[in-house]
Amino acid sequence: MSEEAKQSSSILIWLTALAFLIGMAAIFIYVPTEQMEGAVQRIMYFHIPAAWLAFFSFFIVFICSILFLWKKEREWDIYALASAEIGVIFCSLVLITGPIWARPIWGAWWVWDARLTSTLILWLIYVSYLMLRYQTEAGSMRARFAAVLGIIGFLDIPFIHFSVLWWRTFHPPPKMISPEGLGAGMDTSMVATLMLSLGAFTLLYFVLMGQRIKVEKMKDEVEQLKKDHLYSN
Amino acid sequence: MDNLEYLFAANVFVWGGIFYYLFRIKKYQQSLQNDLNLIKEAIKKGSQSE
Amino acid sequence: MHTGALVIAMNRYLNQVRAIVWKDFITELKTRELFSSMFIFALLVIIIFIFSINLSIVKASEIGPGVMWVAFLFAGTIGLNRSFILEKENDCLQGLLLAPVDRTALYFGKLISNFSFLLIMEFLILPIFMIFFNIDLIPHLLPLIYVIFAGTLGFCTIGTLLSSLSANLKTRDIMLPILLYPLIIPIIIGSVRMTSQVIAGEPLSSMTNWLSLVLCFDVIYIAVSIMIIDFVLEE
Numbered sequence: 001m002s003e004e005a006k007q008s009s010s011i012l013i014w015l016t017a018l019a020f021l022i023g024m025a026a027i028f029i030y031v032p033t034e035q036m037e038g039a040v041q042r043i044m045y046f047h048i049p050a051a052w053l054a055f056f057s058f059f060i061v062f063i064c065s066i067l068f069l070w071k072k073e074r075e076w077d078i079y080a081l082a083s084a085e086i087g088v089i090f091c092s093l094v095l096i097t098g099p100i101w102a103r104p105i106w107g108a109w110w111v112w113d114a115r116l117t118s119t120l121i122l123w124l125i126y127v128s129y130l131m132l133r134y135q136t137e138a139g140s141m142r143a144r145f146a147a148v149l150g151i152i153g154f155l156d157i158p159f160i161h162f163s164v165l166w167w168r169t170f171h172p173p174p175k176m177i178s179p180e181g182l183g184a185g186m187d188t189s190m191v192a193t194l195m196l197s198l199g200a201f202t203l204l205y206f207v208l209m210g211q212r213i214k215v216e217k218m219k220d221e222v223e224q225l226k227k228d229h230l231y232s233n
Numbered sequence: 234m235d236n237l238e239y240l241f242a243a244n245v246f247v248w249g250g251i252f253y254y255l256f257r258i259k260k261y262q263q264s265l266q267n268d269l270n271l272i273k274e275a276i277k278k279g280s281q282s283e
Numbered sequence: 284m285h286t287g288a289l290v291i292a293m294n295r296y297l298n299q300v301r302a303i304v305w306k307d308f309i310t311e312l313k314t315r316e317l318f319s320s321m322f323i324f325a326l327l328v329i330i331i332f333i334f335s336i337n338l339s340i341v342k343a344s345e346i347g348p349g350v351m352w353v354a355f356l357f358a359g360t361i362g363l364n365r366s367f368i369l370e371k372e373n374d375c376l377q378g379l380l381l382a383p384v385d386r387t388a389l390y391f392g393k394l395i396s397n398f399s400f401l402l403i404m405e406f407l408i409l410p411i412f413m414i415f416f417n418i419d420l421i422p423h424l425l426p427l428i429y430v431i432f433a434g435t436l437g438f439c440t441i442g443t444l445l446s447s448l449s450a451n452l453k454t455r456d457i458m459l460p461i462l463l464y465p466l467i468i469p470i471i472i473g474s475v476r477m478t479s480q481v482i483a484g485e486p487l488s489s490m491t492n493w494l495s496l497v498l499c500f501d502v503i504y505i506a507v508s509i510m511i512i513d514f515v516l517e518e
Binding site: 069121124125128131132135136140141144145147148149151152153155156159160162163164166167 | 441444448451452453454458461462464465466468469472473476492493496499500503504507511514515517
Binding site: 037038039040042043046047050086089092093096097100101103104204208211212214215218219221222225226229 | 236237239240242243244246247250251254255258259261262265266268269272273275276279
């Protein structure tokens with residue numbers, strides 16, 4: 001890794017830490033407690049950014065999968081893998097925080113509500129994607145198959161969304177993006193805090209991506225060195 | 234309404250999850266760095282003895 | 284002149300597809316192992332469901348469509364699993380890929396044979412289902428055929444693509460359902476909903492949203508498969 005890249009990555013890490021510090025202060029000190037739901041409503045500032053990040057990661061997997069099939073460069077395969085892993089992590093966090101929020105408000109851990117259900121299905125798709133990756137030996141076949149799954153998995157999202165929506169829904173209608181405009185149903189301080197949290201989580205995504213990509217590149221380097229020097233003679 | 238314990242639980246999971254993942258990546262990086270150093274050393278030795 | 288060349292190319296392509304379908308049918312007629320196992324498996328699924336739900340409490344017409352589609356789904360997975368693994372044995376797939384055949388023709392051939400095996404099995408299961416669940420399907424037969432047709436096609440489009448993929452894996456029999464089931468959940472929800480509405484006597488026009496969802500799924504995944512099958516069946 002070059003000095004410059006190292007420096008910019010450490011700047012990114014400090015920036016993320018700072019963003020989270022400010023974000024936490026906003027979530028726990030600045031923003032007023034919601035009157036209907038009480039303290040538990042503060043979960044929203046983790047729940048929504050995690051959901052956004054999961055979706056964003058899966059979108060990146062989709063883009064990288066297309067680019068891999070097109071260009072056949074190992075780089076894109078690495079990006080897709082890293083993004084899928086991070087997406088699954090955050091999708092799991094959504095699936096954990098969702099029930100914790102629902103329990104005091106709706107009175108049940110799990111409700112087969114549309115958005116919770118689609119998140120669960122999404123999680124299953126990308127877990128199967130990762131299983132496919134872990135169970136196949138490294139090589140062009142694994143990369144190609146994963147890319148194919150990354151594409152068809154993402155294209156499935158609109159179908160899942162509508163089928164589950166028509167199946168049933170209890171979720172409060174989206175407050176953030178409503179027909180009246182961005183953040184209409186919410187207090188300004190709440191919107192500001194949510195935005196801050198979204199920003200901090202997005203920065204975190206890039207930090208995690210950078211670290212995960214580094215792991216994969218080191219793995220490649222080890223393999224390459226072994227192949228070149230240790231096996232040949 | 235008092236439901237702080239739920240907020241606490243959610244935080245534990247979120248931070249636990251994120252830091253566990255970071256920790257695992259860091260550990261993996263370390264072990265790979267170890268491997269890299271070992272291999273490089275082995276290569277150096279091999280080329281010296283030739 | 285130009286159209287003539289196009290027609291010839293079309294005919295050649297269709298012949299290729301037909302040859303693959305024909306090959307699958309001949310093999311099946313000789314061995315009869317796939318069809319019989321699919322049929323018996325579907326029957327077993329239905330019977331196990333009948334034992335695990337109390338039909339004196341639950342209304343048969345409410346639980347029936349779900350049970351029917353689960354049976355189709357599980358039996359269909361057996362068929363899909365076989366379709367490319369069979370070619371993997373004795374390296375038949377290698378031969379097919381070496382033959383001067385377009386990869387998409389291979390996909391369509393496999394899709395058609397999977398689809399028709401599953402359809403035949405489903406129409407043999409229907410009368411048994413009718414008797415076991417005491418549901419009279421005959422007045423609703425035409426819309427029911429539409430629904431089964433659309434749903435099964437959706438299952439087979441993505442299933443054929445994934446089975447061509449999973450046949451190359453070490454853990455192929457396990458991986459196919461794990462990869463396939465989350466992706467076809469929209470099809471399952473749609474088909475079950477439409478089937479129960481059809482059984483309740485509603486016309487197809489009252490469920491255009493579901494019907495268009497399932498048909499869109501079919502069309503999009505056929506298109507996507509054509510585009511990416513080359514990457515799956517690469518040497």
